[in-house]
Amino acid sequence: MKLPRLLVTYKVGAAPDDIEARARALAAEQSVEMPVEAIGDARVLAEVVATVESVRATSTPDAFDVTLGLAADTTGHEASQLANMLFGNCSLQPEVQLHDVIFPPGYASAFPGPAFGVAGLRERVGATARPLTCTALKPQGSTVAHLAHLAGTFARAGIDVVKDDHGLANQSYSTFAERVPAVQAAIAAANRETGGRTIYAPTFSGSPKAIAEQARIARDCGVGMALVAPMLVGLPVFVEMRREFGLALLAHPAFAGASRVAPALLLGKLFRLFGADATIFPNHGGRFGYSRETCLGIAAAARAPWEDLAPIVPVPAGGMSVERVPEMISDYGMDTMLLIGGGLLTAGDALPGRSREFVRRVRET
Amino acid sequence: MKLPRLLVTYKVGAAPDDIEARARALAAEQSVEMPVEAIGDARVLAEVVATVESVRATSTPDAFDVTLGLAADTTGHEASQLANMLFGNCSLQPEVQLHDVIFPPGYASAFPGPAFGVAGLRERVGATARPLTCTALKPQGSTVAHLAHLAGTFARAGIDVVKDDHGLANQSYSTFAERVPAVQAAIAAANRETGGRTIYAPTFSGSPKAIAEQARIARDCGVGMALVAPMLVGLPVFVEMRREFGLALLAHPAFAGASRVAPALLLGKLFRLFGADATIFPNHGGRFGYSRETCLGIAAAARAPWEDLAPIVPVPAGGMSVERVPEMISDYGMDTMLLIGGGLLTAGDALPGRSREFVRRVRET
Known part of the structure; x- marks a missing residue:
């Protein structure tokens, strides 16, 4: 044999x-x-x-x-x-x-593979045949009240997933225990107002014990998704989160560049194998140096047929703008989540309008 | 302020x-x-x-x-x-x-910093003013009986620390639960025979739950040290091991991908901050490309004065030989642990003699 x-x-x-x-x-x-x-x-x-x-x-x-x-x-x-x-x-x-x-x-x-994948995330946010939208709560250092206010604004605009900036961890100025229930409440209130289904993905970080406590807090207040950098918390910790928490997992690439592994393999194939439902990566033409070919390779690895593993959602990010929505949809197709963070926040007082514009462009493309 | x-x-x-x-x-x-x-x-x-x-x-x-x-x-x-x-x-x-x-x-x-450091490890193995010695149980795939036999041979030769090869994890052919009590028993028997104080450092790996179970097994049979690759299990998991298990920690550089983070910072300074007592690195002139300057920088970071953090033991390794003992001691000084693995095992039937020769050269230099 x-x-x-x-x-x-x-x-x-x-x-x-x-x-x-x-x-x-x-x-x-x-x-x-x-x-x-x-x-x-x-x-x-x-x-x-x-x-x-x-x-x-x-x-x-x-x-x-x-x-x-x-x-x-x-x-x-x-x-x-x-x-x-x-x-x-x-x-x-x-x-x-x-x-x-x-x-x-x-x-x-x-290995566990994704619990939700493309189809599961579509169902969670009520999106049938369009790309998903995502934005980030920034900057770290902001008060909990400010972050909750931002989250409500994004949810009212109809953005599907509002994630923490990956720098929001458990700092003294915005602890997980204070921030997460407040942001989740703001999003739930907006959902009730609009009939929308925006979900919140707070950053999970720290030791296994700290992460278990974060999962308890998140579930208690109705959070459905976790933002996690597998290379920061440890690959086996990420797998254990997938097996034990019942949360959808949005993988973040922080610290992933430290070890010279091809991005399509690490962010696409391996993160999927370990349980990610969606995987964030720095899109070409933003603040990072990945080529278009590298980025398309990540997306292909995230969605390629692979035994019983559901396809997962590629999430191009890293300095994207509303203007690039049509091009990104053309590059990545419908089973994609577009993430624009700073590109919305620079609108200042026009943030609600720019957020709605982001959602509208994605729905119309 | x-x-x-x-x-x-x-x-x-x-x-x-x-x-x-x-x-x-x-x-x-x-x-x-x-x-x-x-x-x-x-x-x-x-x-x-x-x-x-x-x-x-x-x-x-x-x-x-x-x-x-x-x-x-x-x-x-x-x-x-x-x-x-x-x-x-x-x-x-x-x-x-x-x-x-x-x-x-x-x-x-x-942060916890080292629990034992240079002085604590010296005390554990009963070595006052000489470098420490270390070797590895290899190759993975060997039976538990073979690994235990090797461990007994090394302990009878007087080697201070016998570690698992970092590739020995929890594979079916040599599970942690079978291997670790058998190897520890062989080392304890040799210690009784010689009056020596050899300690065993098995590889800890896997999810936080798996690691907790490994700690229970290790403590139950009297193991005093753990070999861990912080970049594989996750940095916060390494810190939690330091805080909770009472084991000395031998850090392994696997997956550290060191060309993007300076080795002196990661393997020396950060691993020490997080709780390592000793840190393995690929010495120059072996199978890896680190320069002598890089290696001396790691050793300096491991032992530099730093508030309340004890100095820790640099462990040059990666294709070393008994012949290089005097040169390595000249490079790194007394507060060092010399690790020779394959360089002993290639002796075949002459393994006991070459192991004793390693110990003798270190004591006499």
Whole structure:
């Protein structure tokens, strides 16, 4: 019987004469982490040492695509050990980047995957055949009253998801326990007024104990979604949130750039596997340097057919404006959530109007 | 009263004509994450928006050192939000690297810091004025019986700390619950035989619930130390382990992706702040590309005077050999733990002798 293996592709810098040896060293590093010659156990050699499946030249000199076969059992079928096997030690080698993973059939079933996904989020906000809209409560440092007022304004304008700025955590000037019930109440009041179904996604952060307490507060006041940066709280914590809290999960990419993993793999494929329902990423042409191709790759990974895992919602963001709505819908299609934060807040006193304009443009495009 | 601020230095790539604007944009990104002009609250402008403290040219063209002043309160005095403020969004900007942080007086007191540090680990293993020794149980995939046998061999040779390979997690072929009591028993038996005080550091990984269960198993059988990769389990989980388990903590750099965060800051300063007692890093001249200067910088950060935080033990590793013992001691001094894993295991049948040779060289140098 052939052992199930993950096919893991790395971008590796090396001279052509060195690449075969470099690929074998990478296979040892990402599996047994010792000289393979010194291993006496035949089963370990056959079933645990990673295999070099292919080495391919790229269009860049001295840059190769190396695909390893990692034994599925070495990952322990768990998020932290999966990340360890994919990019633990070799994340420390600057000439290596993690590019993509193809999982063996059935592998994903050990992970929770999204609870809601595209269809579930559409149902939650009552949107059938249009992109969703999202905005952020900013800036951090604002009083709870100001944030609640902003949230009410956005909800009355009909924006589907109002999230905390990811910098709103549990600071003394706006603790989670004070902020979240107040903002949720403002949104609920606006929903009653308009008949709308805006949902609130506060930022969850801190230790596992702190997060459990935040979940209790959020559920007690009727919050339905959590904004979480998996790389800040820890990948296995994100998985545990998915398994235990019953909240929709909006993944934030903060701190994700620290480890040189291809964005489509990390923000698209892996965050989805671990339970995200929607994934925020910095759209091209904003404040970040991702190319259009990278961004479309994230969206494709979020929605590609994948066994029993529901497709999830890509959320382009990072300096977007109402003017770019038609172009973004053209790029990403209907199963998308457009996130405009600062681009609404710069309207000042005209905020209600610009928020309604955002909603209108999305519905009409 | 002057607001306490963290002085955070980034390496930023930009043209000379653009760097002042780039620095201001970075200050907004890492604090309020919106256009500063659109903020009406004077308190937010004064106390929350990050300040540009300095912009300095470097010896590289189009590369600058930018130091921001981040308001201490924005970090929530907690690990995940601290990482978010330091390198959340700008980790996604490839032209930005996080270089160093100077914390305001008293800031560290909100974090646990090391429970044992250099002095505590010396006491645990009964070593007064010599470097400590460490090795690893490998390869993953080995049977529990083989790993326990290896551990007994290392302990009888007098090695101070026997750690799991960081790839040993909770896989089906060697579960934590089976492996850890067996290895600890082998080490305890060897200690009784020799009068030695070898300690075992098994790998902790997985979700917070899984880690709590691992702590219970480890304490029940007398394990005194945990090997943990903070970037895999999550920084706040690492802090919670420090606060709750009473185990010494050996930090592993897996997934630290160190080329974007300066290794001395992450593996030295931050892991120490969060509670590590010892910190493993890839020494120069081994399988990783860190320079000697980078490695000495990590060791310096681990041991520099810092308010009430005990100095911790730097652990150079990653392809080291017994032959390099004198050079490593010359580089790093006595308050160091030398880690040789594969370099012992390649001895095959001569493993007991090479292990004793490692211990003897360290004691005699």
